[in-house]
Amino acid sequence: xxxxxxxxxxxxxxxxxxxxxxxxxxxxxxxxxxxxxxxxxxxxxxxxxxxxxxxxxxxxxxxxxxxxxxxxxxxxxxxxxxxxxxxxxxxxxxxxxxxxxxxxxxxxxxxxxxxxxxxxxxxxxxxxxxxxxxxxxxxxxxxxxxxxxxxxxxxxxxxxxxxxxxxxxxxxxxxxxxxxxxxxxxxxxxxxxxxxxxxxxxxxxxxxxxxxxxxxxxxxxxxxxxxxxxxxxxxxxxxxxxxxxxxxxxxxxxxxxxxxxxxxxxx
Amino acid sequence: xxxxxxxxxxxxxxxxxxxxxxxxxxxxxxxxxxxxxxxxxxxxxxxxxxxxxxxxxxxxxxxxxxxxxxxxxxxxxxxxxxxxxxxx
Numbered sequence: 001x002x003x004x005x006x007x008x009x010x011x012x013x014x015x016x017x018x019x020x021x022x023x024x025x026x027x028x029x030x031x032x033x034x035x036x037x038x039x040x041x042x043x044x045x046x047x048x049x050x051x052x053x054x055x056x057x058x059x060x061x062x063x064x065x066x067x068x069x070x071x072x073x074x075x076x077x078x079x080x081x082x083x084x085x086x087x088x089x090x091x092x093x094x095x096x097x098x099x100x101x102x103x104x105x106x107x108x109x110x111x112x113x114x115x116x117x118x119x120x121x122x123x124x125x126x127x128x129x130x131x132x133x134x135x136x137x138x139x140x141x142x143x144x145x146x147x148x149x150x151x152x153x154x155x156x157x158x159x160x161x162x163x164x165x166x167x168x169x170x171x172x173x174x175x176x177x178x179x180x181x182x183x184x185x186x187x188x189x190x191x192x193x194x195x196x197x198x199x200x201x202x203x204x205x206x207x208x209x210x211x212x213x214x215x216x217x218x219x220x221x222x223x224x225x226x227x228x229x230x231x232x233x234x235x236x237x238x239x240x241x242x243x244x245x246x247x248x249x250x251x252x253x254x255x256x257x258x259x260x261x262x263x264x265x266x267x
Numbered sequence: 268x269x270x271x272x273x274x275x276x277x278x279x280x281x282x283x284x285x286x287x288x289x290x291x292x293x294x295x296x297x298x299x300x301x302x303x304x305x306x307x308x309x310x311x312x313x314x315x316x317x318x319x320x321x322x323x324x325x326x327x328x329x330x331x332x333x334x335x336x337x338x339x340x341x342x343x344x345x346x347x348x349x350x351x352x353x354x355x
Contacts, residue, residue, distance in 0.1 A: 138320065140320075142335075180332070
Protein backbone atom coordinates (compact mmCIF):
# COMPACT_ATOMS: atom_id res chain seq x y z
CA UNK A 1 0.00 0.00 0.00
CA UNK A 2 1.24 3.47 -0.87
CA UNK A 3 -0.04 6.49 1.04
CA UNK A 4 0.40 10.23 0.94
CA UNK A 5 -1.20 12.84 3.19
CA UNK A 6 -1.60 16.51 2.35
CA UNK A 7 -3.18 19.42 4.20
CA UNK A 8 -6.45 19.10 2.36
CA UNK A 9 -6.33 15.77 0.56
CA UNK A 10 -4.77 12.38 1.02
CA UNK A 11 -4.41 9.37 -1.24
CA UNK A 12 -3.69 5.70 -1.04
CA UNK A 13 -2.97 2.98 -3.57
CA UNK A 14 -4.20 -0.43 -2.52
CA UNK A 15 -4.68 -3.44 -4.74
CA UNK A 16 -4.76 -1.47 -7.95
CA UNK A 17 -7.20 1.20 -6.78
CA UNK A 18 -6.14 4.73 -5.86
CA UNK A 19 -8.43 6.54 -3.44
CA UNK A 20 -8.25 10.32 -3.15
CA UNK A 21 -9.86 11.58 0.04
CA UNK A 22 -10.71 15.28 0.31
CA UNK A 23 -10.74 16.51 3.91
CA UNK A 24 -10.43 20.29 4.12
CA UNK A 25 -13.06 21.78 6.40
CA UNK A 26 -15.64 23.19 6.10
CA UNK A 27 -16.44 21.70 2.69
CA UNK A 28 -13.30 21.10 0.64
CA UNK A 29 -13.20 24.60 -0.81
CA UNK A 30 -10.74 24.67 -3.70
CA UNK A 31 -8.15 27.35 -3.08
CA UNK A 32 -4.38 27.41 -3.16
CA UNK A 33 -3.96 24.71 -0.50
CA UNK A 34 -6.31 22.24 -2.18
CA UNK A 35 -4.85 23.06 -5.60
CA UNK A 36 -1.36 22.27 -4.38
CA UNK A 37 -2.49 18.92 -3.02
CA UNK A 38 -4.37 18.10 -6.21
CA UNK A 39 -1.25 18.89 -8.23
CA UNK A 40 0.68 16.51 -6.00
CA UNK A 41 -2.00 13.91 -6.51
CA UNK A 42 -1.84 14.23 -10.29
CA UNK A 43 1.94 13.80 -10.16
CA UNK A 44 1.46 10.68 -8.07
CA UNK A 45 -1.17 9.44 -10.52
CA UNK A 46 1.26 9.74 -13.39
CA UNK A 47 3.86 7.69 -11.56
CA UNK A 48 1.37 5.03 -10.46
CA UNK A 49 -0.34 4.49 -13.80
CA UNK A 50 1.21 1.06 -14.34
CA UNK A 51 0.31 -0.09 -10.82
CA UNK A 52 -3.37 0.91 -10.77
CA UNK A 53 -6.54 0.46 -12.76
CA UNK A 54 -9.00 2.83 -11.10
CA UNK A 55 -9.21 6.03 -9.09
CA UNK A 56 -11.94 6.91 -6.61
CA UNK A 57 -12.35 10.51 -5.42
CA UNK A 58 -14.42 11.13 -2.31
CA UNK A 59 -14.79 13.41 0.66
CA UNK A 60 -14.62 12.45 4.32
CA UNK A 61 -16.45 15.61 5.39
CA UNK A 62 -20.12 15.32 6.34
CA UNK A 63 -21.04 18.58 4.56
CA UNK A 64 -20.40 17.10 1.14
CA UNK A 65 -17.98 16.43 -1.68
CA UNK A 66 -16.93 20.04 -2.24
CA UNK A 67 -18.51 23.48 -2.15
CA UNK A 68 -16.25 24.63 -4.99
CA UNK A 69 -13.83 27.52 -5.30
CA UNK A 70 -12.61 29.20 -2.14
CA UNK A 71 -14.41 32.49 -2.67
CA UNK A 72 -12.96 34.04 0.47
CA UNK A 73 -9.45 33.41 -0.80
CA UNK A 74 -10.40 34.70 -4.26
CA UNK A 75 -11.82 37.92 -2.79
CA UNK A 76 -8.95 38.56 -0.39
CA UNK A 77 -6.45 37.82 -3.13
CA UNK A 78 -7.98 40.53 -5.30
CA UNK A 79 -7.58 43.30 -2.75
CA UNK A 80 -4.96 45.94 -3.35
CA UNK A 81 -4.19 44.74 -6.88
CA UNK A 82 -4.63 46.49 -10.19
CA UNK A 83 -7.09 45.06 -12.66
CA UNK A 84 -4.23 43.60 -14.68
CA UNK A 85 -2.64 42.00 -11.62
CA UNK A 86 -5.93 40.49 -10.58
CA UNK A 87 -6.53 38.98 -14.00
CA UNK A 88 -3.00 37.61 -14.11
CA UNK A 89 -3.39 35.98 -10.71
CA UNK A 90 -6.78 34.47 -11.48
CA UNK A 91 -5.69 33.33 -14.92
CA UNK A 92 -2.68 31.57 -13.41
CA UNK A 93 -4.88 29.79 -10.87
CA UNK A 94 -7.34 28.76 -13.56
CA UNK A 95 -4.60 27.40 -15.78
CA UNK A 96 -3.25 25.33 -12.91
CA UNK A 97 -6.63 23.89 -11.92
CA UNK A 98 -7.44 23.19 -15.56
CA UNK A 99 -4.16 21.29 -15.86
CA UNK A 100 -5.18 19.16 -12.87
CA UNK A 101 -8.68 18.47 -14.15
CA UNK A 102 -7.48 17.80 -17.68
CA UNK A 103 -4.98 15.28 -16.33
CA UNK A 104 -7.75 13.54 -14.37
CA UNK A 105 -10.03 13.65 -17.39
CA UNK A 106 -7.37 12.10 -19.62
CA UNK A 107 -6.05 9.60 -17.08
CA UNK A 108 -5.54 6.10 -18.48
CA UNK A 109 -7.12 4.87 -15.24
CA UNK A 110 -10.90 4.69 -14.90
CA UNK A 111 -11.93 7.45 -12.53
CA UNK A 112 -14.95 7.46 -10.24
CA UNK A 113 -16.24 10.36 -8.16
CA UNK A 114 -18.15 9.13 -5.10
CA UNK A 115 -20.16 12.16 -4.02
CA UNK A 116 -22.55 13.16 -1.29
CA UNK A 117 -24.05 16.40 -0.01
CA UNK A 118 -22.86 19.67 -1.45
CA UNK A 119 -21.26 19.16 -4.86
CA UNK A 120 -21.19 22.74 -6.07
CA UNK A 121 -19.20 24.82 -8.51
CA UNK A 122 -15.58 23.73 -8.66
CA UNK A 123 -16.46 20.66 -6.64
CA UNK A 124 -18.92 19.61 -9.32
CA UNK A 125 -16.27 20.40 -11.92
CA UNK A 126 -13.87 18.06 -10.13
CA UNK A 127 -16.50 15.31 -10.24
CA UNK A 128 -17.24 16.05 -13.91
CA UNK A 129 -13.63 15.34 -14.79
CA UNK A 130 -14.16 11.72 -13.73
CA UNK A 131 -15.51 8.91 -15.92
CA UNK A 132 -18.30 7.91 -13.56
CA UNK A 133 -20.18 9.64 -10.76
CA UNK A 134 -21.72 7.59 -7.95
CA UNK A 135 -23.95 9.80 -5.82
CA UNK A 136 -25.70 9.10 -2.56
CA UNK A 137 -29.21 10.45 -1.99
CA UNK A 138 -27.98 13.52 -0.17
CA UNK A 139 -25.94 14.77 -3.13
CA UNK A 140 -26.93 18.07 -4.63
CA UNK A 141 -25.34 19.59 -7.73
CA UNK A 142 -25.21 23.28 -8.57
CA UNK A 143 -23.24 25.95 -10.37
CA UNK A 144 -23.85 28.95 -8.12
CA UNK A 145 -21.37 31.13 -10.04
CA UNK A 146 -24.30 32.81 -11.81
CA UNK A 147 -25.23 34.41 -8.48
CA UNK A 148 -21.86 36.16 -8.43
CA UNK A 149 -22.06 37.34 -12.01
CA UNK A 150 -19.69 34.61 -13.19
CA UNK A 151 -19.76 31.40 -15.15
CA UNK A 152 -18.05 28.19 -14.01
CA UNK A 153 -14.31 28.59 -14.51
CA UNK A 154 -12.86 25.15 -13.85
CA UNK A 155 -14.16 23.56 -17.05
CA UNK A 156 -17.73 22.94 -15.98
CA UNK A 157 -19.50 24.20 -19.07
CA UNK A 158 -17.55 22.21 -21.71
CA UNK A 159 -17.77 19.07 -19.59
CA UNK A 160 -21.48 19.50 -18.90
CA UNK A 161 -22.06 20.02 -22.60
CA UNK A 162 -20.11 16.85 -23.27
CA UNK A 163 -22.27 14.83 -20.87
CA UNK A 164 -25.74 16.34 -20.99
CA UNK A 165 -28.34 17.57 -23.42
CA UNK A 166 -28.09 21.29 -24.09
CA UNK A 167 -31.53 22.03 -22.63
CA UNK A 168 -30.51 20.66 -19.24
CA UNK A 169 -27.25 22.62 -19.34
CA UNK A 170 -29.19 25.81 -20.16
CA UNK A 171 -31.55 25.18 -17.24
CA UNK A 172 -28.66 24.77 -14.85
CA UNK A 173 -26.52 27.64 -16.10
CA UNK A 174 -29.23 30.21 -16.77
CA UNK A 175 -31.20 29.70 -13.55
CA UNK A 176 -28.35 28.77 -11.22
CA UNK A 177 -30.59 26.11 -9.69
CA UNK A 178 -29.38 22.99 -7.93
CA UNK A 179 -30.56 19.49 -8.73
CA UNK A 180 -30.70 16.41 -6.56
CA UNK A 181 -29.07 13.06 -7.24
CA UNK A 182 -32.27 11.51 -8.55
CA UNK A 183 -32.63 14.20 -11.19
CA UNK A 184 -28.93 14.02 -12.01
CA UNK A 185 -29.31 10.28 -12.52
CA UNK A 186 -32.41 10.74 -14.70
CA UNK A 187 -30.58 13.07 -17.06
CA UNK A 188 -27.65 10.70 -17.27
CA UNK A 189 -25.09 12.66 -15.31
CA UNK A 190 -24.87 10.25 -12.39
CA UNK A 191 -24.18 6.58 -13.00
CA UNK A 192 -25.68 5.25 -9.77
CA UNK A 193 -27.76 6.74 -6.95
CA UNK A 194 -27.22 4.95 -3.65
CA UNK A 195 -28.31 5.15 -0.04
CA UNK A 196 -26.95 7.86 2.19
CA UNK A 197 -23.36 7.14 3.17
CA UNK A 198 -22.91 4.35 0.64
CA UNK A 199 -21.29 6.15 -2.29
CA UNK A 200 -17.74 5.14 -1.43
CA UNK A 201 -18.64 1.50 -0.83
CA UNK A 202 -20.48 1.30 -4.13
CA UNK A 203 -17.63 3.09 -5.91
CA UNK A 204 -15.25 0.44 -4.55
CA UNK A 205 -17.48 -2.34 -5.88
CA UNK A 206 -17.58 -0.57 -9.25
CA UNK A 207 -13.79 -0.23 -9.26
CA UNK A 208 -13.46 -3.94 -8.53
CA UNK A 209 -15.67 -4.66 -11.52
CA UNK A 210 -13.61 -2.38 -13.75
CA UNK A 211 -10.39 -4.12 -12.73
CA UNK A 212 -11.56 -7.41 -14.19
CA UNK A 213 -11.13 -6.21 -17.74
CA UNK A 214 -8.25 -5.64 -20.12
CA UNK A 215 -6.48 -2.35 -19.47
CA UNK A 216 -5.75 -1.57 -23.11
CA UNK A 217 -9.36 -2.14 -24.07
CA UNK A 218 -10.60 0.14 -21.31
CA UNK A 219 -8.19 2.87 -22.30
CA UNK A 220 -9.04 2.62 -25.99
CA UNK A 221 -12.75 2.82 -25.25
CA UNK A 222 -12.28 5.76 -22.91
CA UNK A 223 -10.26 7.80 -25.39
CA UNK A 224 -12.79 7.07 -28.13
CA UNK A 225 -15.82 7.85 -25.99
CA UNK A 226 -14.64 10.81 -24.02
CA UNK A 227 -12.98 13.55 -26.06
CA UNK A 228 -11.55 16.37 -24.01
CA UNK A 229 -12.82 19.75 -25.25
CA UNK A 230 -9.48 21.56 -24.94
CA UNK A 231 -10.43 24.53 -27.16
CA UNK A 232 -13.68 25.19 -25.27
CA UNK A 233 -11.89 24.79 -21.94
CA UNK A 234 -9.46 27.53 -22.94
CA UNK A 235 -12.35 29.66 -24.14
CA UNK A 236 -14.07 29.25 -20.78
CA UNK A 237 -10.99 30.68 -19.03
CA UNK A 238 -11.14 33.73 -21.30
CA UNK A 239 -14.83 34.30 -20.68
CA UNK A 240 -14.41 33.85 -16.93
CA UNK A 241 -11.63 36.44 -16.82
CA UNK A 242 -13.71 38.88 -18.86
CA UNK A 243 -16.62 38.57 -16.43
CA UNK A 244 -14.41 38.73 -13.35
CA UNK A 245 -13.06 42.12 -14.43
CA UNK A 246 -16.45 43.75 -13.88
CA UNK A 247 -16.85 45.77 -10.65
CA UNK A 248 -20.20 44.10 -9.96
CA UNK A 249 -18.44 40.76 -9.51
CA UNK A 250 -16.13 42.09 -6.82
CA UNK A 251 -19.15 43.56 -5.09
CA UNK A 252 -20.96 40.21 -5.25
CA UNK A 253 -17.91 38.47 -3.84
CA UNK A 254 -17.67 41.03 -1.06
CA UNK A 255 -21.31 40.49 -0.15
CA UNK A 256 -20.84 36.73 -0.14
CA UNK A 257 -17.72 36.87 2.00
CA UNK A 258 -19.19 39.34 4.47
CA UNK A 259 -22.64 37.81 4.51
CA UNK A 260 -24.28 36.76 7.71
CA UNK A 261 -27.47 35.95 5.87
CA UNK A 262 -28.96 32.54 6.16
CA UNK A 263 -29.60 32.33 2.44
CA UNK A 264 -26.45 33.12 0.44
CA UNK A 265 -26.81 29.80 -1.38
CA UNK A 266 -30.45 30.21 -2.32
CA UNK A 267 -30.97 32.04 -5.59
CA UNK B 268 -41.47 8.36 -11.76
CA UNK B 269 -44.56 7.19 -9.88
CA UNK B 270 -47.24 5.26 -11.78
CA UNK B 271 -50.70 6.76 -11.64
CA UNK B 272 -51.88 3.85 -9.52
CA UNK B 273 -49.15 4.63 -7.00
CA UNK B 274 -49.86 8.34 -6.64
CA UNK B 275 -50.69 9.28 -3.08
CA UNK B 276 -53.21 12.06 -2.82
CA UNK B 277 -52.32 14.36 0.03
CA UNK B 278 -54.05 17.31 1.55
CA UNK B 279 -51.97 20.37 2.35
CA UNK B 280 -52.23 19.56 6.04
CA UNK B 281 -50.81 16.10 5.41
CA UNK B 282 -47.97 17.58 3.40
CA UNK B 283 -47.22 20.06 6.17
CA UNK B 284 -47.17 17.27 8.74
CA UNK B 285 -44.83 15.14 6.66
CA UNK B 286 -42.46 18.04 6.15
CA UNK B 287 -42.42 18.82 9.86
CA UNK B 288 -41.67 15.17 10.58
CA UNK B 289 -38.85 15.12 8.02
CA UNK B 290 -37.36 18.31 9.43
CA UNK B 291 -37.56 17.04 13.01
CA UNK B 292 -35.86 13.78 12.06
CA UNK B 293 -33.15 15.37 9.92
CA UNK B 294 -32.18 18.09 12.35
CA UNK B 295 -32.81 15.91 15.42
CA UNK B 296 -35.33 18.08 17.20
CA UNK B 297 -38.55 16.87 18.85
CA UNK B 298 -41.43 17.00 16.39
CA UNK B 299 -43.58 18.66 19.06
CA UNK B 300 -41.30 21.72 19.00
CA UNK B 301 -42.07 22.51 15.36
CA UNK B 302 -45.16 24.31 14.10
CA UNK B 303 -46.32 25.06 10.56
CA UNK B 304 -45.77 28.80 10.77
CA UNK B 305 -42.33 28.61 12.36
CA UNK B 306 -39.42 30.27 10.56
CA UNK B 307 -37.35 27.17 9.92
CA UNK B 308 -34.08 29.07 9.62
CA UNK B 309 -34.52 30.54 13.07
CA UNK B 310 -36.27 27.60 14.72
CA UNK B 311 -33.81 25.01 13.49
CA UNK B 312 -30.86 27.41 13.54
CA UNK B 313 -29.87 26.44 10.02
CA UNK B 314 -28.34 28.21 7.06
CA UNK B 315 -29.17 27.96 3.37
CA UNK B 316 -26.98 24.94 2.73
CA UNK B 317 -28.74 23.08 5.50
CA UNK B 318 -32.06 24.22 4.06
CA UNK B 319 -30.99 22.60 0.79
CA UNK B 320 -30.31 19.38 2.72
CA UNK B 321 -33.91 19.52 3.92
CA UNK B 322 -35.10 20.26 0.39
CA UNK B 323 -33.28 17.16 -0.86
CA UNK B 324 -34.98 15.00 1.75
CA UNK B 325 -38.35 16.54 0.89
CA UNK B 326 -37.83 15.95 -2.82
CA UNK B 327 -36.84 12.33 -2.23
CA UNK B 328 -39.77 11.75 0.13
CA UNK B 329 -42.44 13.23 -2.12
CA UNK B 330 -40.78 12.16 -5.40
CA UNK B 331 -40.97 15.69 -6.72
CA UNK B 332 -38.48 18.29 -7.78
CA UNK B 333 -38.62 21.85 -6.50
CA UNK B 334 -36.23 24.29 -8.15
CA UNK B 335 -34.49 25.90 -5.23
CA UNK B 336 -35.23 29.39 -6.55
CA UNK B 337 -38.84 28.67 -5.57
CA UNK B 338 -37.58 28.77 -2.00
CA UNK B 339 -36.57 32.41 -2.43
CA UNK B 340 -38.35 34.30 0.31
CA UNK B 341 -39.75 31.10 1.84
CA UNK B 342 -38.87 30.65 5.47
CA UNK B 343 -41.83 28.90 7.06
CA UNK B 344 -42.92 25.27 6.80
CA UNK B 345 -46.46 26.08 5.63
CA UNK B 346 -45.34 28.07 2.61
CA UNK B 347 -42.74 25.42 1.78
CA UNK B 348 -45.49 22.80 1.92
CA UNK B 349 -47.62 24.89 -0.43
CA UNK B 350 -44.75 24.94 -2.92
CA UNK B 351 -44.44 21.16 -2.67
CA UNK B 352 -48.20 20.64 -2.85
CA UNK B 353 -48.25 22.52 -6.14
CA UNK B 354 -45.94 19.86 -7.57
CA UNK B 355 -47.83 16.78 -6.39
